[in-house]
Amino acid sequence: MNNAFSVSITTGDNPNDAVIKGINNLGGISKFIEKDETVFIKINLTMITGFPSNVNFNTLIEVIKLCKTAGAKKIYVGSFPFENLTIKDVSEELGLKEFTEYFGSELAFLDNSDKLKISKEEKLRLQKESFKEVEVQDSIIKYPKLILNVDKFICINQVNVHPLFDIHLSLLNLFSCIPFKFRKIEHQEDVEKDYIIADQYKTDLISRILDIYEIKKSNLIINDLFYFMEGAGPFIYKDSKINPIKHIVCGNEAIATDYITLKILGLNPKKNFLMSHWIEKNIGISNLEKINLSGENLEDINFTFKQCKKRIEDIYVQKFNIKKGEICSGCFLQSYYLLNFLKTFFLKDLNYLPQCSYLVGANPLEPDSPNNILLYGDCAIKTTEKREFRTIEKEGKDIKTLFLKKAIIEKKNKKILEIPGCPPNLQDTLNLFLRYFKKSNLPTLNFYMKKLNKTQKNS
Amino acid sequence: MSINEIFKENWLKILDFNAKIGEKKYLDKSLIKVRIPITPLEIDPALLYKLVSYIYPDFVNDKQHVLDIIISDDRKKIEKSYLHLTYKNGNHYKVKKIDLNNESLVDQDFKNFGVIFNKFQNNLREKEGITISGLRIYTEKAIDKINSLTSSINSIDLKTYLTNLCQIFYNLINKNMLYIYPEPSFITFLKRLVRYLNFIDSSKIFTSIFEVLPEFNSGIILAQENLYLLILIRKFSSNLNIKLLDLEGFNYDFNAINKKTFLKKITKKFKLKSTYYFNFQQLLHFLNDLIESDFPFEQGRFSLLLQKLLYAYKSYEINWHSYPRPIIYNFFIKFFSRLVGYNVNLKKLSYWAIPELICNIHNSLLGLSNKIIIIFTNLESSNKGKSNKQVSNAYLIETFNGKLKKISLLDKSDVISGNQLNSLSDIRNRLSSKIGYISSVINIDKSLLKLVVQNFFLNLNRFNPFAKLITIRKFQNQNYFNIYPKNTLVQKLKIKNLLPILIDKYEF
Incomplete structure (x- = not known):
């Protein structure tokens, strides 16, 4: 890495002005895009939700326009969404295909979800054709050929708060260049204590994020802080709020751009897990401290913002008593999504539920009562196998006296919901909730899951 | 510049009546009829007296005496000034012309009304020995506008009057022709409302609402201790009639627990289709909560107000009554609909959960910062063909952090080419490049809105499942309702799936 890192901090009346200024700085x-080049614009495209879960489309429009003025031959826009959603699901709900076409670009269906009614074999063949196996750091990653083959690669990252990495940096955005199933860090073997204590999940996740970043480096990075989401994120939850910071950070390198973005937000880049890992792996911070900065003066910018809840027990969800054990980042992250999702959309359902003990992590605390115990994740399930709450004592007829006398009998506690996975998947968890608590007790969740399952079935 | 004779004559009648009440003189109420000031609505002055005593303290102020000043349009000269004296708040008994010509006004005064108010207060205390509680300043143009509204008040129909009133109020606010100090909370609320509607002509909004209302002939009783006001409202073709009556003269048993007989008598006597009974005090409380709220509402405040409204709606036969009784409260209908899987027990409406769910779904689906376009079409006035939808109005609604930011009227040329409504996707994309990203475009036909009002809000006493079903089905007909980008949560919405979210599960 040389010292040609250039980053620009700009502001304006609207994101369009700020991004133009940033690129000009x-x-x-034309410094980034040459005539007749193909361009891929990587955006945030996470869910069937509005801004700022997804990219700011005003910024996107402006960047597409700029690419066209530079003479780009073809402009692709794309990303892989969250969990089981396909690009087609998100595109149809947001009208993205027509939208991108109108502005002279093309939405890239990287997952081939636009191909209707094709056989399983055909699907596999298409997947093989669309992805290239790339070897990075002893592992093989399937990466979309389309992105690998374009001449120029631009990343527009909507910056929101993030429960694990403080803020959603462009490195995280680039991570969704591959499908969700390839992004998942799953621990197949039995959970060892070291795995949790060393937070191996996070280490593995960071390594994979940095591997993806290395595969295809962006030519232009835009960290869009014009409207910054704080409180709860990176998706829209009950406690999410937009803070109009009105700044955009553009740079020619992702790490350098993220480094400045963290500084703008008053965070120490050396304490950021992603950044510190990169610094450790590479030559150190010295190059980052020599970034050519243009535009606004970094020292003059001072923002404070409301971070995400960093401890799972701080997320208040009605009827859920959270009993945490030794928890790794995997279960923390998925629990964070689950609990925030429940408190945002299922107020009524939560009111119908009985008091539950939500046990998460290895060796979690004792539940308040033997009723309605939710064991979240493989660690919680396996480390509580011999706990007292697994059995309940009931008065019944004693088998030893040929059922003539009454005795206290030990029975398996059936009021336990085991949510397997390392970490568990959000959609599967919600389906398990429906089965355990009954659909009639979860009217909103039942309605939501029906719609979600239908959307996925259609695509 | 002086106020016109029609207004003046009516006003003097009211003052005369109020003065006699204040002096406890005997009154033969049946001999007098007055109009509510600046409206064509006739009312018994005693009823007006009572109404003002209830409304004025909460919505205007609870003190005495008001000073009215007419100033020149350049805001430099005081033309005329009148002092309205009161025994009881709001009920003036005497108007006195006073001379304030030696007082002068400068532009600076209009930036701080407290200063002008104190100046006149001191002057009146010295000259008249009176302390005023409020000051109203009208420009000559404002008087012109009020005169134009009141001059034809005896001959004008109510719909035209209300349209004109909206127009004049809009002008008074928009063009700084009227100043009130201290500003009553309802004026502050209306001013903010007009500002956030981006100065859309309020008469246009009134006309749009009027068009959507189906024909009806109903009575509304607002009851409170010592006040039984009956409002007769009738809408037929393009006319609207409103009459206000004091029920105290009719010898009804107001305290009867069962309001059915009482409401039935009223319905028959006045040949109405339906009669509704509300507690006036509770209604005033709600209106007070509404106007005391800072507009546009924070999402928490909006949730609270909606919760109160839904709670009142669900409290049928507690907080409000009606005759005929809505069919949905019939035991057999409830039982039968539950048997076929529709639990429509409105008394169990989840008032506590619905508002927050609406807010969170709005934030999540449309985004924390969003722009949506709502296009109202009118198939009735076009040839009902898909290709020739007549566009009534198109509005751009902007929200930020779940709070309304702005509502503005779009130019029709933005949504139609030639005479045809453009495709919603085209409208969305074109306007996105012009005014910024549009999250959603919704097209609703007015005839559908009319059907919704008719079948779900007005004709509650008829068992007509087919009419209701047809109305719901029309939401799936793109001629009547269309949304772009398609939204699976909204489209193909089944009432059966939605009801468990809207209605509480437990009966007790």
């Missing part, structure tokens, strides 16, 4: 769009 870096030498103008």
Whole structure:
């Protein structure tokens, strides 16, 4: 890595103005895009939700326009969504295909979800054709050929708060260049204590994020802080709020751009897990401290913002008594999504539920009562196998006296819901909730899951 | 510049009546009829007196005496000034012309009304020995506008009057022709409302609402201790009639626990289709909560107000009554609908959960910062063909952090080409490049809105499942309702699936 890192901090009346200024400060769009080149614009495209869960489309429009003025031959826009959602699901609900076409670009269906009614074999063949196996750091990653083959790669990252990495940096955005199933860090073997204590999940996740970043480096990075989501994120939850910071950070390198973005938000880049890992792996921070900065003066910018809840027991969900054990980042992250999702959309359902003990992590605390114990994740399930609450004592007829006398009998506690997975998947968890608590007790969740399952079935 | 004779004559009648009440003189109420000031609505002055005593303290102020000043349009000269004296708040008994010509006004005064108010207060205390509680300043143009509204008040129909009133109020606010100090909370609320509607002509909004209302002939009783006001409202073709009556003269048993007989008598006597009974005090409380709220509402405040409204709606036969009784409260209908899987027990409406769910779904689906376009079409006035939808109005609604930011009227040329409504996707994409990203475009036909009002809000006493079913089905007909981008949560919405979310599960 040389010292040609250039980052620009700009502000404006609207995101369009700020992004134009930012790119101009870096030498103008023609410095990045040449005539007849193909361009891929990587955006945030996470869910069937509005802004700022997804990219700010006003910024996207402006970047597409700039690429066209530079003479780009073809402009693709795309990303892989969250969990089981397909690009087609998100595109149809947000009208993205027509939208991108109108502005002279093309939505890239990287998952081939636009191909209707094709056989399983055909699907596999298409997947093989669309992805290339790339070897990085002793592992093989399937990466979309389309992104690998384009001439120029631009990343527009909507910056929101993030429960694990403080903020959603462009490195995280680039991570969704591959499908969700390839992004998942799953621990197949029995959970060892070291795995949790060393938080191996996070280490593995960071390594994979940095591997993806290395595969295809972006030519232009835009960290969009014009409207910054704080409180709860990176998806829209009950406690999410937009803070109009009105700044955009553009750079020619992802790490350098993220480094400045963290500084703008008053965070120490050396304490950020992603950044510190990168610094450790590479030559150190010295190069990052020599970034060519243009635009606004970094020292003059000072923002404070409301971070996400960093401890699972701080997320208040009605009827859920959270009993945490030794927890790794995997279960923390998925629990964070689950609990926030429940408190955002299922107020009525939660009111119908009985008091539950939500046990998460290895060796979690004792539940308040033997009723309605939710064991979240493989660690919680396996480390509580011999706990007292697994059995309940009931008065019944004693088998030893040929059922003539009454005795206290030990029975398996059936009021336990085991949610397997390392970490468990959100959609599967919600389906398990429906089965355990009964559909009639979860009217909103039942309605939501029906719609979600239908959307996925259709695509 | 002086106020017109029609207004003046009516006003003097009211003052005369109030003065006699204040002096406890005997009154033969049946001999007098007055109009509510600046409206064509006739009312018994005693009823007006009572109404003002209830409304004025909460919505205007609870003190005495008001000073009215007419100033020149350049806001430099005081033309005329009148002092309205009161025994009881809001009920003036005497108007006195006073001379304030030696007082002068400068532009600076209009930036701080407290200063002008104190100046006049001191002047009146010295000259008249009176302390005023409020000051109203009208420009000559404002008087012109009020005169134009009141001059034809005896001959004008109510719909035209209300349209004109909206127009004049809009002008008074928009063009700084009227100043009130201290500003009553309802004026502050209306001002903010007009500002956030981005100065859309309020008469246009009134006309749009009027068009959507189906024909009806109903009575509304607002009851409170010592006040039984009956409002007769009738809408037929394009006319609207409103009459206000004091029920105290009719010898009804107001305290009867069962309001059915009482409401039945009223319905028959006045040949109405339906009669509704509300507690006036509770209604005033709600209105007070509404106007005391800072507009646009924070999402928490909006949730609270909606919760109160839904709670009142669900409290049928507690907080409100009606005759005929809505069919949905009939035991057999409830039982039968539950048997076929529709639990429509409105008394169990989940008032506590619905508002927050609406807010969170709005934030999540449309985003924390969003722009949506709502296009109202009118198939009735076009040839009912898909290709020739007549566009009534198109609005752009902007929200930020779940709070309304702005509502503005779009130019029709933005949504139609030639005479045809463009495809919603085209409207969305074109306007996104012009005014910023549009999250959603919704097209609703007015005839559908009319059907919704008719079948779900007005004709509650008829068992007509087919009419209701047809109305719901029309939401799936793109001629009547269309949304882009398609939304699986909204489209193909089944009432059966939705009811468990809207209605509480437990009966007790």
